Amino acid sequence: MMKYNIQKFGFDFYPRCWQLEISHLIFADDLFLLSAGTKLSMIVFKHTMEDFEAISGLRSNLQKCNLFAVSNTNGLYQEFFVFSGINKAIHPVTYLGVPLLSSKLGNRDCNVLVDKMVKRLKSWANKKLSYRGRL
Structure with missing residues (x-):
């Protein structure tokens, strides 16, 4: 269209x-x-x-x-x-947690996304692993 x-x-x-x-x-x-x-x-x-x-x-x-x-x-x-x-x-406008920039993304530009991923992985690991596995 x-x-x-x-x-x-x-x-x-x-x-x-x-x-x-x-x-x-x-x-x-x-x-x-x-x-x-x-x-x-x-x-x-x-x-x-x-x-x-x-x-x-x-x-x-x-x-x-x-x-x-x-x-x-x-x-x-x-x-x-x-x-x-x-x-x-x-x-800056973000899309899926990453800022849309005309320049190359640096480490600090992706920190928010990385922090969200780490938090979600920790949550998943705590739910799915046994007590011994978490230790």
Whole structure:
């Protein structure tokens, strides 16, 4: 649907995505929409989401949606927050516990994720191992 609407209405790709014409990425039940942040792109996104809802009967939970703006040179993002009902994301944006950065991730960037994993492993070990095994 996104590809069809891009061809039908036009679209302003994010500068690093235009050569490959990447407008969206999907992972499991998560959807990333990528654009240059122009009014046209925002209208195409909104129109596509409305079409998807009408056809599938599924609705996006806008309370769980976030918009991350790389720059706000023309004030369109504020207009889009009102237009779409999507919340503004606070930098750094995290996905699955890892911050989304344009630079290489360092050890400190992953500490939160590592701490969660260690905590979960300890909890699992305490539940599944015998007293002697825990000792």
